[in-house]
Amino acid sequence: MDLFLQTLIAGLLKGGLYALIGTGMTLIMGVMGIINLAHGQLMMVAMYLTYSAYALLGLDPYLSLFISMPVIFILGMLIQKYLLNPLVHTETILPENQVLMTVGIGMVLTEVMRFIFTSDYKSVKTAYSNATYFIGEISFSVPLMINFLIAIGVTLLLFWFLIKTDMGRSIRATAQDKEAAALMGVNPERTTYITFGLGAALVAAAGTLLVPIFYLYPDIGGPFTRRAFVICILGGLGSTVGAIFGGVTLGLVEAFAATYIAMEFEEMAGLVIFIMVLLFLPGGFKRLTGV
Amino acid sequence: MDRSTQIALGVLGLLACFPLVVENDYYLHLLILAFMWVVIGTAWNLIAGYTGQVSFGDAAFFGMGAYTAGLLEYHMGISAWWGVPLAGVTATLLALPFGWICFRLRGAYFALATLALNEVMRHTATIWEDFTDGMVGIMILQTFESKLPYYYIVLGLAVVTIVIIELVMKSKWGYYFLSIREDQDTAESIGINTTTYKMISLTIAAALTGIAGGFYMNYMGFIDPEVVFSLHDISIMAILVGIVGGVGTVYGPAVGAFVMVVVQELFRTGGFGVVTSLAESSGSEILTTFALYMTKAHVLGFGILVVVVIRYLPNGIVGDWDRITALWRRGQQS
Numbered sequence: 190m191d192l193f194l195q196t197l198i199a200g201l202l203k204g205g206l207y208a209l210i211g212t213g214m215t216l217i218m219g220v221m222g223i224i225n226l227a228h229g230q231l232m233m234v235a236m237y238l239t240y241s242a243y244a245l246l247g248l249d250p251y252l253s254l255f256i257s258m259p260v261i262f263i264l265g266m267l268i269q270k271y272l273l274n275p276l277v278h279t280e281t282i283l284p285e286n287q288v289l290m291t292v293g294i295g296m297v298l299t300e301v302m303r304f305i306f307t308s309d310y311k312s313v314k315t316a317y318s319n320a321t322y323f324i325g326e327i328s329f330s331v332p333l334m335i336n337f338l339i340a341i342g343v344t345l346l347l348f349w350f351l352i353k354t355d356m357g358r359s360i361r362a363t364a365q366d367k368e369a370a371a372l373m374g375v376n377p378e379r380t381t382y383i384t385f386g387l388g389a390a391l392v393a394a395a396g397t398l399l400v401p402i403f404y405l406y407p408d409i410g411g412p413f414t415r416r417a418f419v420i421c422i423l424g425g426l427g428s429t430v431g432a433i434f435g436g437v438t439l440g441l442v443e444a445f446a447a448t449y450i451a452m453e454f455e456e457m458a459g460l461v462i463f464i465m466v467l468l469f470l471p472g473g474f475k476r477l478t479g480v
Numbered sequence: 481m482d483r484s485t486q487i488a489l490g491v492l493g494l495l496a497c498f499p500l501v502v503e504n505d506y507y508l509h510l511l512i513l514a515f516m517w518v519v520i521g522t523a524w525n526l527i528a529g530y531t532g533q534v535s536f537g538d539a540a541f542f543g544m545g546a547y548t549a550g551l552l553e554y555h556m557g558i559s560a561w562w563g564v565p566l567a568g569v570t571a572t573l574l575a576l577p578f579g580w581i582c583f584r585l586r587g588a589y590f591a592l593a594t595l596a597l598n599e600v601m602r603h604t605a606t607i608w609e610d611f612t613d614g615m616v617g618i619m620i621l622q623t624f625e626s627k628l629p630y631y632y633i634v635l636g637l638a639v640v641t642i643v644i645i646e647l648v649m650k651s652k653w654g655y656y657f658l659s660i661r662e663d664q665d666t667a668e669s670i671g672i673n674t675t676t677y678k679m680i681s682l683t684i685a686a687a688l689t690g691i692a693g694g695f696y697m698n699y700m701g702f703i704d705p706e707v708v709f710s711l712h713d714i715s716i717m718a719i720l721v722g723i724v725g726g727v728g729t730v731y732g733p734a735v736g737a738f739v740m741v742v743v744q745e746l747f748r749t750g751g752f753g754v755v756t757s758l759a760e761s762s763g764s765e766i767l768t769t770f771a772l773y774m775t776k777a778h779v780l781g782f783g784i785l786v787v788v789v790i791r792y793l794p795n796g797i798v799g800d801w802d803r804i805t806a807l808w809r810r811g812q813q814s
Contacts, residue, residue, distance in 0.1 A: 224589075224592060272787065272791065275791065276790065276791070281727075281794040282532075282795065282799070283529070283532075283727050283794075285534045285591055286790050289534070289723070289786060290786070290787060290790045290791075292536075293782075293783050293786025293790065296780070296782060297783035297787065301780070304777075411711070415595070415596070418595075422589075453607050456599070456603060457603045457607070460596045460600050463596055464581065464593075464596070467585065467593065471585075
C-alpha cells in the first residue's frame with residue numbers, strides 16, 4: 190500500500206510539471222494549428238540558461254524563472270516571426286512545412302547547446318535538492334513539492350491572462366476562428382508571436398523547475414517533445430484544461446510503469462497510452478468533457 | 481521519351497560504368513550509401529510527397545528491415561541476403577496495423593504517430609535483449625570483400641524503386657494518391673476509399689524502406705538500435721533527401737540523396753579534409769578548432785539545411801529548378 194501511495198504521489202507531482210509543458214504546446218497548437226516539435230528543445234535551452242545563471246552568478250534556480258521565461262519568450266516570438274510566419278505565404282506541396290521547420294529549429298538549438306556546453310551531463314545541486322520529509326512511511330521531496338506549487342501558480346496566472354486580459358481574449362478568439370477574430374479587429378500576426386512566445390515561456394518555466402531535481406544534457410529535449418505531444422493527444426488538441434488532465438495522467442502512467450513493470454518502460458508507457466487514446470478515445474479528454 | 485528520362489538514363493549509364501573506371505573503395509562506399517538513400521528517399525516521397533501523409537518515422541521500417549535480415553542469420557543461420565526480400569514483408573506487416581490505426585489521423589497528427597512508432601520500435605529493440613541483444617547490436621560476416629557486388633546490387637535496387645514509383649504514379653492508384661494529397665474530403669466524396677489508398681501507398685513505401693534496411697545490414701555487417709532506429713540519421717535524413725531534392729517529383733529524391741550524402745560527408749571529414757589540412761599547414765588556432773567542430777557538426781548542418789531549404793527552396797532542387805535557373809540568369813545579366 191505504501192508503495193502504491195508513494196508512486197501515486199510521485200506521479201502526481203511529476204504530472205504538475207508535465208501539465209505546464211503540455212499547456213504550452215497545446216496553446217501553440219490551438220492558435221497556429223501546428224505541432225511545435227522544438228518544444229522540448231526550447232525547454233532544454235531554458236535549463237541551460239538556469240544552469241549558467243547558477244554556475245556564473247550563483248543564482249538560485251527558482252529565481253532564474255525571471256530570466257529564463259522572458260528570454261525564451263523573446264526567442265519564441267522571433268522564431269514565429271522570422272521562421273514560421275513567412276512559410277504561410279509560400280506555395281508548396283507539403284502541408285506540414287511549418288512542422289518540419291520546427292524539427293530543424295529543434296536540431297539547431299540542440300547542437301548549438303552542445304557546442305557551448307558539450308555533451309556532458311550537468312546538474313545543479315542546491316541545499317534543498319535532496320531534502321525530503323515524511324508523512325508516515327511516505328516521503329515527499331521538497332523541490333518536487335515547490336515545483337508542483339509553482340506549476341499550479343503559473344497555470345493559474347495563464348488562465349487569468351487568457352480569461353481576463355484583452356490579449357488573452359484575442360488568443361482564444363483566434364484559436365476558435367481565425368478569420369472571424371481578424372474581422373473583429375484582432376491582429377492575427379501579433380497574436381501568433383505572442384502565443385508562440387507564451388507557449389515557449391511556459392515550457393521554459395517547466396525546464397527551470399526541473400533543474401534542481403534532474404540532470405541536463407543537450408539531447409534532453411527530444412524525450413520531452415514526445416511527452417508534450419502525448420499530453421496534447423491525451424488532453425485533446427488545443428484544449429488547455431485537457432493538457433492539465435493529460436499532463437497529470439502521463440505523470441501517473443509513467444510513475445506506475447516505472448514502479449510496477451520496469452524502469453525502462455517509463456517512456457514506452459506514454460507512447461502506448463498515446464496509441465490507446467488514438468484507438469479508443471480519439472479527441473482525448475476534450476471529447477469527454479467538452480472543454 | 482521526355483528530357484528528364486533521357487538525362488536519367490544517361491546518368492544511370494555513367495554510374496554503371498563508374499566502378500570500371502575508378503577503383504576507389506571510398507568513392508564506391510559513398511555511392512553505395514547514396515543509392516541506398518535513393519531507395520529510402522523515393523519511398524518516403526511516395527507516401528509524403530505524392531500522397532501527402534508526411535512520415536517522421538521511416539527509421540521504424542528501415543530498422544525493421546535491418547533487424548529482419550540480421551536476426552535471420554543470427555538466430556537461424558540463414559544467409560542475411562534472404563532477409564532482404566523478407567524485410568519487405570516484415571516492414572509491410574508493421575505498416576498494415578500501424579496504418580489501420582493511424583490513418584484516422586490527419587496531417588501533422590499522422591506525422592506524430594509515425595514519430596511515436598519510430599520511438600516504440602527503438603525502445604523495443606533496446607529492451608528486448610533476449611531476442612535482439614539490445615544495445616550490443618548484431619554483427620554478421622559480410623559476404624563479399626570487394627565493394628563491387630554491393631554497388632551493383634544497390635544500384636539495381638535504386639533503379640527498380642524509381643521504376644516502381646514511376647509505374648505506380650502513372651496508374652490509377654497514382655491519381656488517387658494525388659487526389660488524396662490535394663483534398664482528402666473531395667477525394668472521399670467522389671468515391672475514393674481514402675483509407676485504403678493511403679494504406680496502399682504506405683505499404684509500398686514501407687516495403688521499399690524495409691528492403692533498404694535489409695541491404696544495409698548485409699552491407700555494413702553491424703547494426704544496433706541507436707543506428708538503424710535513429711531519428712536524426714534515418715528518419716530526418718529521409719525527409720531531407722525528399723525535400724532537398726523536391727517532394728512530389730520522380731527524380732527529386734534521387735538528386736536529394738546525392739546532395740545529402742555529400743553534405744553529410746562534407747561535415748564528417750571536415751570539408752573533405754581541406755579545412756583540417758589548411759588548419760595544420762597554417763597552424764592557425766581558430767581554424768583548428770573550427771575543423772574540430774565541423775567534424776562533429778553534421779546534425780547542426782542538417783538542422784540549418786532544414787531551416788534554409790524550407791524557407792527558401794520549399795519545393796526542392798528539382799521542384800524549384802525553374803526558379804533557380806531564373807535567378808541564375810538574372811544574376812548573370814546584372
